[in-house]
Amino acid sequence: xxxxxxxxxxxxxxxxxxxxxxxxxxxxxxxxxxxxxxxxxxxxxxxxxxxxxxxxxxxxxxxxxxxxxxxxxxxxxxxxxxxxxxxxxxxxxxxxxxxxxxxxxxxxxxxxxxxxxxxxxxxxxxxxxxxxxxxxxxxxxxxxxxxxxxxxxxxxxxxxxxxxxxxxxxxxxxxxxxxxxxxxxxxxxxxxxxxxxxxxxxxxxxxxxxxxxxxxxxxxxxxxxxxxxxx
Amino acid sequence: xxxxxxxxxxxxxxxxxxxxxxxxxxxxxxxxxxxxxxxxxxxxxxxxxxxxxxxxxxxxxxxxxxxxxxxxxxxxxxxxxxxxxxxxxxxxxxxxxxxxxxxxxxxxxxxxxxxxxxxxxxxxxxxxxxxxxxxxxxxxxxxxxxxxxxxxxxxxxxxxxxxxxxxxxxxxxxxxxxxxxxxxxxxxxxxxxxxxxxxxxxxxxxxxxxxxxxxxxxxxxxxxxxxxxxxxxxxxxxxxxxxxxxxxxxxxxxxxxxxxxxxxxxxxxxxxxxxxxxxxxxxxxxxxxxxxxxxxxxxxxxxxxxxxxxxxxxxxxxxxxxxxxxxxxxxxxxxxxxxxxxxxxxxxxxxxxxxxxxxxxxxxxxxxxxxxxxxxxxxxxxxxxxxxxxxxxxxxxxxxxxxxxxxxxxxxxxxxxxxxxxxxxxxxxxxxxxxxxxxxxxxxxxxxxxxxxxxxxxxxxxxxxxxxxxxxxxxxxxxxxxxxxxxxxxxxxxxxxxxxxxxxxxxxxxxxxxxxxxxxxxxxxxxxxxxxxxxxxxxxxxxxxxxxxxxxxxxxxxxxxxxxxx
Numbered sequence: 001x002x003x004x005x006x007x008x009x010x011x012x013x014x015x016x017x018x019x020x021x022x023x024x025x026x027x028x029x030x031x032x033x034x035x036x037x038x039x040x041x042x043x044x045x046x047x048x049x050x051x052x053x054x055x056x057x058x059x060x061x062x063x064x065x066x067x068x069x070x071x072x073x074x075x076x077x078x079x080x081x082x083x084x085x086x087x088x089x090x091x092x093x094x095x096x097x098x099x100x101x102x103x104x105x106x107x108x109x110x111x112x113x114x115x116x117x118x119x120x121x122x123x124x125x126x127x128x129x130x131x132x133x134x135x136x137x138x139x140x141x142x143x144x145x146x147x148x149x150x151x152x153x154x155x156x157x158x159x160x161x162x163x164x165x166x167x168x169x170x171x172x173x174x175x176x177x178x179x180x181x182x183x184x185x186x187x188x189x190x191x192x193x194x195x196x197x198x199x200x201x202x203x204x205x206x207x208x209x210x211x212x213x214x215x216x217x218x219x220x221x222x223x224x225x226x227x228x229x230x231x
Numbered sequence: 232x233x234x235x236x237x238x239x240x241x242x243x244x245x246x247x248x249x250x251x252x253x254x255x256x257x258x259x260x261x262x263x264x265x266x267x268x269x270x271x272x273x274x275x276x277x278x279x280x281x282x283x284x285x286x287x288x289x290x291x292x293x294x295x296x297x298x299x300x301x302x303x304x305x306x307x308x309x310x311x312x313x314x315x316x317x318x319x320x321x322x323x324x325x326x327x328x329x330x331x332x333x334x335x336x337x338x339x340x341x342x343x344x345x346x347x348x349x350x351x352x353x354x355x356x357x358x359x360x361x362x363x364x365x366x367x368x369x370x371x372x373x374x375x376x377x378x379x380x381x382x383x384x385x386x387x388x389x390x391x392x393x394x395x396x397x398x399x400x401x402x403x404x405x406x407x408x409x410x411x412x413x414x415x416x417x418x419x420x421x422x423x424x425x426x427x428x429x430x431x432x433x434x435x436x437x438x439x440x441x442x443x444x445x446x447x448x449x450x451x452x453x454x455x456x457x458x459x460x461x462x463x464x465x466x467x468x469x470x471x472x473x474x475x476x477x478x479x480x481x482x483x484x485x486x487x488x489x490x491x492x493x494x495x496x497x498x499x500x501x502x503x504x505x506x507x508x509x510x511x512x513x514x515x516x517x518x519x520x521x522x523x524x525x526x527x528x529x530x531x532x533x534x535x536x537x538x539x540x541x542x543x544x545x546x547x548x549x550x551x552x553x554x555x556x557x558x559x560x561x562x563x564x565x566x567x568x569x570x571x572x573x574x575x576x577x578x579x580x581x582x583x584x585x586x587x588x589x590x591x592x593x594x595x596x597x598x599x600x601x602x603x604x605x606x607x608x609x610x611x612x613x614x615x616x617x618x619x620x621x622x623x624x625x626x627x628x629x630x631x632x633x634x635x636x637x638x639x640x641x642x643x644x645x646x647x648x649x650x651x652x653x654x655x656x657x658x659x660x661x662x663x664x665x666x667x668x669x670x671x672x673x674x675x676x677x678x679x680x681x682x683x684x685x686x687x688x689x690x691x692x693x694x695x696x697x698x699x700x701x702x703x704x705x706x707x708x709x710x711x712x713x714x715x716x717x718x719x720x721x722x723x724x725x726x727x728x729x730x731x732x733x734x735x736x737x738x739x740x741x742x743x744x745x746x747x748x749x750x751x752x753x754x755x756x757x758x759x760x761x762x763x764x765x766x767x768x769x770x771x772x773x774x775x776x777x778x779x780x781x782x783x784x785x786x787x788x789x790x791x792x793x794x795x796x797x
Contacts, residue, residue: 055297055298055299056291056299056300056304057299058299058300058309058310058311058312058315058316059273059309059310060299060300060304062280062281062282062304062305062309062459063279063280063282065282065285065289065290065291065304065305066291067291068291087629087630088629088630088633089630089633089634090630090631090634092631092634094634095634106293109291109292110292113291113292113297115297115298115299116298117297118292118297153630156629157629160627160628160629161627162627175627175629176622176627179622179625179627179629179633180622183619183620183622183625183633183637184293184295184619185293187619187637187641188286188287188288188293188294188619189286189288190286190288192619193286195634195637195638196617196619196637196638196641197577197638197641198577198617198618198641199577199578199579199580199617200454200579200580200581200617201284201286201454201455201581202454202579202581203284203452203453203454203455204452204453204454204579205450205452206450207407207409207410207438208409208410208438208451208453208582208583208587209410209579210409210410210411210412211410211412211413211416211578211580212576212578214576214578215413215575215576215577215578216413217576218413218575218576219413219416219417219575222417222571222572223417223420225571226421226571226703226704226705228420228421228424228703228704229420229424230416230420231416231419231420231423231429
């Protein structure tokens, strides 16, 4: 089979299978580097198992897609996810915040799905939500949601460190995965695609028009920089 | 099935409804023969079932692949996949083989990759060139006229290749290829500066309308992923072309949910029909015909021959080659983040779905001079589009910075997927598992699989090449260059190009079928799928499967006409 969806899926799966150092964003690209935490809360123990449920099976009705498993976040967990969603992908002059677009529900759908990859994420996400509260209590005697915005932001900043060690390894891994899930949930929505300036999904009759003049001019400049001749 | 037909034996039973079965049904019914097609999977109508334009956000998990739908929620494959409930297969100790089994009318053509390169002269005579494997009993010149016809029948777009062992199509065979996208133009400029050719891919997607009184097909409208299936018929799949066309002759009966368990034979050793299990009821049925065509896919065709005839030996296996010589294409993926593409101007990059250009194998001369440490070739299929950037190209930031980073990174990742030839080896085969049966009581296949050093060295060479191209364009390589090549290769079967387990040859001692796919041991049994391939080539096999099935079907029809089955 030719490179297409399968390959991109494989790349995604391969990325997910890589050890932390490679799964993580490029170290050189990391700009978040908060001060080390004075005290680091313990990573919580195992999360309760997912209640028995089923996936959509091998032959779902594709014309009527629907999520068949129940959502499992508690109201408090869901509130934490929404809070994080709006911090990590906040409203700006281009698009609304992630919570307003319902990305919290998407995270709930994801971690409640009875598939192996999603269940691995469930352990990480639920553990991370608990850890945030524990860390708030340890440092400020308050759960995460009760902290002021600046303090919460400072805590997230420490979770963007490029080379986490010891007790910070799991919290940073949680933050990486939460960021990845929110990006997936947000930018696959029509609002997210519009935010990226995505143009497509439009049936266009006749031959494929190809790149715009502006896109071609950009490529010409790039080729000149790279000392390459247009082919 | 309408009453009465069941008692009137067909001229030909066709097992399978994918590329080969569809071509057989189309060709044989046009020749006036009455055909009964048995498909193990369920009935399937793309017009009613393909959700062509729904956004991924309509699907559970944003359409991500799961064990239920490995290639994504909207992928056309229904009721099948790497696993089929109650229908296991096994792997020999130390082997890891994956077997993709659609269980649907039209088989793999409903979601296939659509890359249809012609094979060349070397691909049919590999032993003559390097002393490995075997030659085919037929040559490129035997197949070329059928390639010409198949390209016109299924609709292929593409351009000239003009390279050694890459024969060009006559001008009238191809529809015009789509313009390349910006990342593809960057790949072309970069690769060609390094002496690596880049060409318009040959793709089974219409870029012009294809009128037909029964199954008209429209030119691609440049949107939506082809693997969902195509309600306008732009992508070739048998469910929108050969099958409705064959049905319109009034000569084709299609029975779905019919899992063929064995080929029936008489005392003289001729095929009299097949036995199948109704997958819905579990009931066994016998159906008769004057000839039997097996087009169930390489694995299933081999399995049902091994389960027929003499216990422990199978049918059509006097050579002992049945089940041996299994190959798949090699596969490995390489990706890079290209800073020069970050934040590039937006435009519609959907195009005809998959790649518009690709990198054919270009090192035959070096190979002949002994400068490569592997035999046979590989090619690269390429990828690079606007979309949601993956986590490994985003910085560890949050808030407004993250939103900016996503906008910058969208469309700045390029991928190259290697597909290479595997040479048959004695450790790679399939056989009947002595201890395991499926839910119908049919013994299942057990696979043994191993790559040789040729394939491992080939993938190492491909990685070096891909990384050199990425580096030349200023890219940051995202895959791990320190992993041994064995660790980055797709598992056997994963590329879904399994071939060779009932190979053709020049004599009955060393092969299962002749150059037309006719079983040496059973005069009225023809095999038409990938099982008959004598070697794999690195080029995707479906165009060749279709060409050989057309050639074989016309031979079978001619034999009917000459009274061979009277």
